[in-house]
């Protein structure tokens with residue numbers, strides 16, 4: 001399937017820091033330990049999710065299928081990111097540069113935008129680990145504010161799996177790893193699709 005959506009790393013709005021980190025991670029992919037989650041893979045996952053029916057929510061019609069929240073902004077103004085997945089270590093890394101439309105306090109990223117990117121990253125990790133899941137809770141602590149346009153690294157990992165429950169922890173650091181911006185713990189629950197009405 002052609003997504004009609006180009007990969008994001010050729011966007012002009014990507015800062016030098018983001019490009020540099022992106023290429024560092026692409027290098028880590030060469031031995032197969034890490035894999036880049038491409039736009040096509042994201043779209044395929046979304047498409048699959050949109051075909052699911054659970055808790056009486058009917059699957060979406062093909063024409064209604066929208067893009068995800070984080071991809072609904074003009075280049076550079078919202079969420080610019082790339083994700084990498086490590087299957088053996090059950091980890092995800094998201095390189096994230098938040099644009100001016102995500103502003104909360106002047107010059108700083110809104111906490112809702114930060115938790116959105118954390119939630120989205122670890123939802124992909126939990127989904128890749130045990131199948132489609134939803135966030136039951138996410139408990140985030142904001143330790144330092146993130147300047148608009150700066151590049152941060154979100155690290156997410158699976159801590160424990162108990163049947164349908166996946167417990168994850170995550171952190172948000174500066175690109176040079178010197179500043180810890182936020183930390184979160186969360187629970188994702190695998191969707192009980194058998195309960196669904198189709």
Ligand SMILES: CCCCCCCCCCCCCCCC(=O)SCCNC(=O)CCNC(=O)[C@H](O)C(C)(C)COP(=O)(O)OP(=O)(O)OC[C@H]1O[C@@H](n2cnc3c(N)ncnc32)[C@H](O)[C@@H]1OP(=O)(O)O
Pocket residue numbers: 042045046049055068119120123124127132133134135136137163164165187189190191192
């Ligand atoms: C579809 C995803 C695609 C992702 C990849 C695709 C990529 C492209 C799409 C991008 C998508 C981005 C998505 C971002 C992530 C969202 O933003 S998700 C949106 C925000 N979350 C929600 O709206 C969830 C609302 N809550 C619910 O629907 C239901 O409560 C849940 C979470 C599905 C669980 O309901 P349930 O399946 O009926 O499970 P239930 O039997 O109640 O609980 C199961 C177990 O979990 C425990 N549990 C449930 N909730 C809690 C809680 N809050 N605290 C503690 N324990 C709890 C229960 O106690 C139970 O434990 P056990 O008794 O088994 O030990």
